[in-house]
Amino acid sequence: MDGDGDCTDEQSVVNVVQGAALYVLVIIITFIRRMQARRKSIRRGPSEEKKRQERSRIEHIERIYNGFSDSCVNYIRMRSGAFVKLVSIMRNNMLLKDSRNISVEEQLIKTLNILGHKSKNRIVRSHFIRSGKTVSRYFNKVLQAIICLRGRYMRQAINDTPQEIVNNQLYYPYFKDCIGMIDETHVDAMLPINLVARFRGRKGVTQNVLAACTPDKLFTYILAGWEGSANDFRILQDALSRPQPHGLKVYDGKYYLCDAGYPTMPGFISPYCGVRYHLKEHSGKTPKNRRELFNLRYSSLRSKIESVFGTLKNRFKILCAKPHYPFPTQVDIVLACTILHNFIATVDPSDELLSESEIDEDIDGEVTNENDNNLVDFTQTQTQREQTESRNEWKTLSDNIAWAMWVDYCDKYNHGVSTET
Template identity: 40%
Template structure:
């Protein structure tokens, strides 16, 4: 059995072996203590601008194992139902804790085996099962939440380090020179993911990934008519997607102002990526030699946990740092323009009307600023 022994004023968790007959009772004790103890302590201290320590983050994620299992109805219908169909000698809470420690600290399986006093085969099998369960959970928690504004969210891509199979290294080598998978993400202005598309090779252009997401039947949340997503200059200016002006410095003050306001709103996706990677160190690499399917599942699982934390712990330290502007932003442009990549089938008249709408927004925005200065 694994018992959480307190160290350093009740912050560090170490697992000690006990008889198997006591396993379930002790796991319940651990999770109840973390759920009502460390989680509340972390919430009370999360208003600080200091970056959370590894001990605080460890307690938070192990407490999340209990909260995810015990409180969220979708978890009961997805993760628990899936894991209960598998004949397991490891309790569900413990298996989830293994996966959470791996993605939060980028812990290798030998480290997890020593910490949980399990074999590396047991660690590997349980982590993969939990990741598949979290991917099912992602389908319930990664979704659009509301469309109250004309701008319904932001779209961008980010590179997640990858360990590609032999013979595919060149395809996964991005323009920055390292091997990665290109993650396309859509988020709202509350830093919640509403859509993710993982698994594309790092050499793929952001616009190409979006084109593929829209070319096949998928659950991509298209913006309602008249509304749009904010995108960067790597994407086309077509209905539903609003990029900034190119070469705005030569075009006039209204377009400069538009680009400034556009950037201030669109950087929510950069801050969201920053929070995601700061919380889950696995996504910063280096990545173990997992199957690519497992690497993609890790990304999806981390995005699902990110949304869960945003919904149930919106004031934790990582989100507070992002809201205060103290989190490292992701600045990864998708590359140069690809004239042959058109993410939507739009007629020339529709494209021209959409450009005229962007011009009208820029003109109205500049006029409002001048009126306020008078």
């Protein structure tokens, strides 16, 4: 009995070993055949189908470059000169690389077309004869590469008076301490059903984006990702409470112009409430007092940020759609679009979608603001009394600006009579 059992065990072991050996042999033979097929493929070169697809892609890119005079602008929302510059920056800084099958140019063109026209994955896939997975992978890769340019093309406002204010007698010297404007804009968002209620505000389901810009219509700060239902002042407080360089920089004695949704407080001046403010409300009417004059010129200067929002959404239609991407990607899309706006305004200031032609081009290198030691620290807590006192000080400053503006206006247009109605 024991002998028969030992024989059975030995036979089982032999069978297992033979099976394993056969399995390994099959794997080796399969591997060899695949290697032989691959060598034959390499020797023979790509198939006719692959060659046809590659020719189609090359012809498609060629039409974008050399089709109609506006083909490049229409397809990727920037002119060819700016695009070539962007490709060069990506390659030289190793932010994007040519893969075995996809060039940097193709990677950028696909992404810019999606951003500019809210193109669906399946549309881009058919244009370039790529798989949907490939299109999606390179879209995210290019987004991150663009965001890496933030330090170069989106710098926070410097502690100096912008030339657009210095060179305009309507603004200077009254707004000599203004370093920019802040405002919020809403961008459509697509979210899981359990988060929709949090993001639903008066403009639908959106993300609320806080932005700061200078009078030359360059973004200097972006904070995206907040719920569309969030209060604007709450978002500003978040931006001020973040440690540098992630927080909004406010310099001692300098300020941003903001709308009536924000209070006048250290570093921020808002218009007079209950007084005509919007430019269209002043159409054909002369100011009757210092408050109306202040709001008129204030609105004229602050309209720059409303204009830049319009330009941004006109160029990148994806910001006016509900993108079918994970929410973190939707936040990255907003940031990438604002960086591209600054890039185009810098390297191609005569771009037809920009309303101003003179943009400072000296923005290529990363530099640190020299006066960062004058930053206001908003992380320090204040008592209610201290907050009230500081806000009253800035309201007095606003009143002084309005009065100086009114006196000069009356001297020029009203024979020096400064009576208010």
